[in-house]
Amino acid sequence: MKLGIIIAILAALCGTARAEGPPRRIVSMNLCTDQYVLLLAQREHIRSVSFLSADPNESPYAHLAAGLKINYGAAEEVIVENPDLVLTGQYTTGFAKTMLRKLGYRVVEVESPRDLAGTRKVMRIMGELLGASGKAEELIANMDRRLNAVGHARAGQPHQTALVYDANGFTVGRPSLADEVLTLVGLDNRAPRLGIKDFGQLALEGLLVAHPAYIVHLEYRSGVASLASQAIKHPAVTAMLAGHQPLSIPGRVLTCAGPSIADAAEHLAALLAGRES
Amino acid sequence: MTQALPFQPSAPLAESLRREMNPALLLGALAGLLLVLIAASLLIGRRSGEAASLMTLFDTDPQTAWLILSEVRLPRTALTVLVGATLGLSGAVLQGLLRNPLAEPALLGASSSAALGAVIMFYFGISGTLAIALPLGGMAGTFLATALLFVLGGRAQDTLTLILAGVAINSLTAALTSLALNFAPNPYAALEIIFWILGSFADRSMEHVWLALPPTLIGWAFLLSAGRALDALTLGEDIAATLGFDIPAVKRRAIIGAAFAIGAAVSVTGVISFVGLVVPHLLRPLVGYRPGRLLAASMFGGAALMTAADIGVRMVDTGLELKVGVVTALIGAPFFLHLLMVLRRARA
Structure with missing residues (x-):
């Protein structure tokens, strides 16, 4: 239900994104939104990702974050980048989120889905938002193929x-x-x-x-x-x-x-x- | 003899003697109470826990029931007894030695400095390679804090000076503990400060018991050896010295004893306040206000109170288990305030 609402909001935002072309100055403030940005957006369009993504203990995509600027979730780190898209998670950096919205930045809050179906949906929406729908479909298809292979191998055990x-x-x-x-x-x-x-x-x-x-x-x-x-x-x-x-x-x-x-x-x-x- | 105690309740001597119990009877009663509480602690699980009824489990799944009893409840109960006895005993010794009714390991910073030492050993990986480093860190912390305390407040007869020194040591070590936890390589560390400042017996294992036991026993031996000197000290330091007691040596033994016992206790269970304050006070009338005799009674009393408090923690149905220091503070803090008022009245 909640996921549905978030998706609706995202879909509405995607409408405006399409009119202006994909965002070119992306700041992501959350480990989970970081992964979508790192996997889907073009590297030159990423202004910064959260510090957690640079840490191989935290993120499986730390190698993609290497060399990128990192932020610690503070509003001023975001403002200096003059982003056209700010991605945040639901639970963290609440004050920064409120402030950035007040200052007129385009802040998109992404909920963490709790199942595979939701994961596919969010990946699709992120693909659209970041102007990389084809890439998103490719990632989803590859993930599903690997999951099916595991399910197949384990069937009957x-x-x-x-x-x-x-x-x-x-x-x-x-x-x-x-x-x-x-x-x-x-x-x-x-x-x-x-x-x-x-x-x-x-x-x-x-x-x-x-x-x-x-x-x-x-x-x-x-x-x-x-x-x-x-x-x-x-x-x-x-x-x-x-x-x-x-x-x-x-x-x-x-x-x-x-x-x-x-x-x-x-x-x-x-x-x-x-x-x- | 009793008149020399500055903190003695103004009750007449006759009344205090009337409340005094036969020493053997008192220790027997306390031991009996402790045994009942130990049995309860072994049998009672968390109210919200699935293993609440161990007896039923013995019928359905005896192997698991035995596992819970021997590997979870037994070490937990052993630690409440060890740590409770340590806190009761150190409270009694510190109160007698400093002739200060508000002396208590946690209030004086002896416990929080042990936590600092243990935290450094634990989170920076030293105790991972050398298990004994954990209690050693705790002992070093308590030793430094207690020695500092005796230097600052040893000769001062003023209650306030000593308590303020304790408060200063306490806040300094608490701040340093927080600092150390924030610098620790594991991000969980910063959240675990609550364990170190409020204490818990949850999910401790026999390894912790074996780690804490030897230094605890050594500490007890040192602390108990101060008993006779404490009786003499009620007449004042000078008279005690003329009676043949080497007071500086007694103080050194107390510092070493506290370092061993409190350092070991805190390094496996965190800081638990007020037990060392409350127990000696409750028992003092029953031993006829004789500090020497108070020591053994406070050990049993401390163990009983701590075990009861830990059972209390399990009775509260909360998601995250309540820290035992919450219970002891809820009992102890009002008691502390009451003591302050009694002291003020005695001075007026």
């Missing part, structure tokens, strides 16, 4: 239970991109049965009682210590998995709704195949 268990005990329910990836590779996500909707927290004891066959871990800066990333190393979790490691895939490929979902699916399918053989 026995369904095993799984839970995503992430930093601070966050887990993922339905609808969510991670849930679709789990289902695609033939895992039965237990979180919806524990009353968790798109995402929520699961206490350590709740995880133990649910007793999934696999734990899927969205790895994030595992090399540097935090209490958040310690939970999955708890001896009780190790005992529950009978000494097996959690299935660890890089979290950055599932942070945003985009073609990297296919990376997540391929990675997870390969890990599972390794365990089964």
